[in-house]
Amino acid sequence: MMKKGTESQRAMVRDAVNRRWWRSIMRFGPPEDRPPNTAQSMHWAIKRISNDELRQKFVGAAVEQARVLGVTPPDATSSGTRNGGTTTSAR
Numbered sequence: 124m125m126k127k128g129t130e131s132q133r134a135m136v137r138d139a140v141n142r143r144w145w146r147s148i149m150r151f152g153p154p155e156d157r158p159p160n161t162a163q164s165m166h167w168a169i170k171r172i173s174n175d176e177l178r179q180k181f182v183g184a185a186v187e188q189a190r191v192l193g194v195t196p197p198d199a200t201s202s203g204t205r206n207g208g209t210t211t212s213a214r
Contacts, residue, residue: 140189140196144196144197145197147181148178148181151174151175151177154174154175155175
């Protein structure tokens with residue numbers, strides 16, 4: 124748990140989460156309202172689960188795991204979190 128780590132260790136975790144969180148979310152591709160081929164790919168069963176569903180499953184699992192570790196991922200609705208906001212809790 125992060126509460127047992129030193130301030131230096133907590134800073135390293137905050138930095139790592141800030142740098143990697145949005146990249147890990149983007150790996151699921153653009154929202155489903157943008158890709159022109161999604162409907163056809165779903166019809167042909169090339170794609171069985173939408174980008175949005177996959178992204179939501181990932182976020183749900185990752186956030187739960189982060190809570191167990193005492194880490195809080197950036198929130199898209201919070202101001203400043205995409206550019207280095209605080210992402211770990213030191214409780």
